[in-house]
Amino acid sequence: xxxxPITEADLQAFVDGHLPDGKRAEVEAYxxxxxxxxxxxxxxxxxxxxxxxxxxxxxxxxxxxxxTKLARPWRVPLGRIAAAVAWMAIGAAIGxxxxxxxxxxxxxSARAPIAxxxxxxxxxxxxxxxxxxxxxxxxxxxxxxxLSKRLGAKVRAPNLDSVGYSLxxxxxxxxxxxxxxxxxxxxxxxSRVTLYVRATAPDQEQTAFRYADEGGVRVFxxxxxxxxxxxxxxxxxxxxxxxIANAAYAQLNP
Amino acid sequence: xxxxxxxxAFIPRLRRYARALVGERGAADDLVQDTLERALNxxxxxxxxxxxxxxxxxVMHNVHVNQVRGRREYVPxxxxxxxxxxRATPDTALExxxxxxxxxxxxxxxxxxxxxxxxxxxxxxxTAATLGIPIGTVMSRLSRAREKLRVLMExxxxxxxxxxxK
Numbered sequence: 390x391x392x393x394p395i396t397e398a399d400l401q402a403f404v405d406g407h408l409p410d411g412k413r414a415e416v417e418a419y420x421x422x423x424x425x426x427x428x429x430x431x432x433x434x435x436x437x438x439x440x441x442x443x444x445x446x447x448x449x450x451x452x453x454x455x456x457t458k459l460a461r462p463w464r465v466p467l468g469r470i471a472a473a474v475a476w477m478a479i480g481a482a483i484g485x486x487x488x489x490x491x492x493x494x495x496x497x498s499a500r501a502p503i504a505x506x507x508x509x510x511x512x513x514x515x516x517x518x519x520x521x522x523x524x525x526x527x528x529x530x531x532x533x534x535x536l537s538k539r540l541g542a543k544v545r546a547p548n549l550d551s552v553g554y555s556l557x558x559x560x561x562x563x564x565x566x567x568x569x570x571x572x573x574x575x576x577x578x579x580s581r582v583t584l585y586v587r588a589t590a591p592d593q594e595q596t597a598f599r600y601a602d603e604g605g606v607r608v609f610x611x612x613x614x615x616x617x618x619x620x621x622x623x624x625x626x627x628x629x630x631x632x633i634a635n636a637a638y639a640q641l642n643p
Numbered sequence: 644x645x646x647x648x649x650x651x652a653f654i655p656r657l658r659r660y661a662r663a664l665v666g667e668r669g670a671a672d673d674l675v676q677d678t679l680e681r682a683l684n685x686x687x688x689x690x691x692x693x694x695x696x697x698x699x700x701x702v703m704h705n706v707h708v709n710q711v712r713g714r715r716e717y718v719p720x721x722x723x724x725x726x727x728x729x730r731a732t733p734d735t736a737l738e739x740x741x742x743x744x745x746x747x748x749x750x751x752x753x754x755x756x757x758x759x760x761x762x763x764x765x766x767x768x769x770t771a772a773t774l775g776i777p778i779g780t781v782m783s784r785l786s787r788a789r790e791k792l793r794v795l796m797e798x799x800x801x802x803x804x805x806x807x808x809k
Contacts (some may be wrong), residue, residue: 399696400707405760407767432797433789435762440663440746443739444762447659453672456654459679512652555718592807604649 395419400426404433406518410531418521441520448513449563458611485618502565504610507619508603510562510571515581515623522558536570539589540617546572548638552633554582566590571614574633582633587621593617598638601626609634613642650682653699656763663758664748678703678711679708700773704755740768745795753788756781 395416403407403416427586449551514521524532529546537544539561546556554574560568572584589595589612596612603621607630610619618641620634661671682689682702689698703713718801746754759770767785773777 395785401782401785402767404789428792429790432793435743436789436792436796439739439742440758440761441740444659444663447662448655450655452654452658455676456658456672456679459676461684509652509655512649513655516764606649606652623707624745 400430401433402580403428404437432466445520446456447518451563451565500510503585503587503612503619504599504601504608505603505615506564506587507533507610507621508601508606508608509605510569510585511583511608511621512623514560514571514573521581523560525558526556528558529556536561539568540570540586540616542588544570544586544616545641547635547637549574549582549633549636552636553577556632557581580618580622580624582630584623584624587617589613589615589617598634600631611638611642648681648688649695650699653696654679656696657699657703660758660762661702661760663746664707664751664754666743674703674707674710677706681706694769696763697765697769697773700759701775702772707751741796742792744794748790748795749788752782753791756784756786756791760785 390413399408399416404411404499408416420430428465524535528533533544533546536559546559550613555576557573557575559570559572562571567588569585569587572586573581575581593612595614596610598609598611600609601608606621606623607625607627608615608619608621609630612618618637620630621639622630622633624635647717654675656673657675661678662668662676665671665674678699682699685702689695711744743747755774756770759765760767765773767778767781771781774781
């Protein structure tokens with residue numbers, strides 16, 4: 390015990406999980422002796438959980454057109470360069486194994502909504518401290534069964550331990566083409582990568598391994614007969630992410 | 644790809660915060676739209692390498708202050724009216740609705756702090772920087788917001804005492 394009095398700010402920080410270990414132990418000891426205060430803080434914690442639960446569905450709502458329309462100027466104008474991108478994509482497909490680590494990023498995701506959607510989902514959920522996933526890795530069998538059922542085909546969560554990332558869990562997200570799954574992985578330092586999995590439409594073109602930079606979120610993606618996959622990170626360099634994407638690819642497309 | 648493309652990724656989070664802040668869906672998306680327009684116009688002011696999320700929420704805060712708070716219907720209730728419990732008895736089914744109503748009865752500057760800390764998981768420092776207020780103010784607003792919300796939700800004896808029969 391440091392003997393420094395516990396302040397109201399300490400109690401708030403206790404509720405939010407922002408206290409260092411030593412101080413937290415002091416607050417716990419204080420609360421053991423002050424049951425009224427413990428009750429009050431319990432109510433605050435319940436309040437936090439209720440607020441998050443109440444507004445969480447907004448994150449998954451389809452964006453109103455007036456907002457996506459507005460957001461369009463943020464992107465590279467798509468129509469003007471679509472043709473160029475098509476040629477780049479063909480080039481990438483021909484030589485992806487050799488070039489993927491060194492080729493310049495396609496300038497836009499005009500032909501790869503999966504990369505863009507995966508990047509948005511990545512940016513939306515990886516900053517979540519307390520609720521990054523809906524179902525945790527401790528219930529992996531349930532998670533995989535649930536997501537498989539919703540996506541209509543057997544989904545797998547690859548094991549990325551060999552590249553230093555362990556499964557945090559997953560969640561189900563809406564998309565224009567139906568439900569999609571997001572698996573989240575984290576390394577020891579707490580940095581996260583996500584694997585986005587979407588069912589492939591019958592008429593959809595399959596693609597080999599591709600790379601896209603979606604406004605700071607780096608994405609490797611590929612589409613096979615059953616699923617489209619995208620591995621995203623906003624902190625790893627391209628080569629580091631490639632290693633992880635390769636590990637996932639090797640297990641998902643053996 | 645321009646850095647500004649990253650802004651798109653934050654739209655769902657801006658919408659969640661706006662919904663909690665102003666309540667009604669249409670009004671919340673108005674706020675998001677105004678925020679995006681302003682951010683787009685002022686994007687050159689964002690310093691590359693600094694926290695884009697904090698910057699966007701600052702823009703939203705400023706837009707909200709300038710445009711919404713000036714209108715009379717958004718002036719927060721305070722005093723006795725605020726102390727009246729939203730409900731007298733607990734009812735789980737109504738709790739979510741009640742919570743939303745209670746939240747809207749907090750003074751807006753307390754609501755902002757509570758929502759950035761709870762929904763956005765911002766640190767107190769980030770919250771202070773986003774709203775342009777000292778960290779001590781963040782702590783006192785947070786404390787008051789939580790207690791008022793608790794009083795409103797639980798209909799505590801302390802609040803019943805203050806009920807005014809009109």
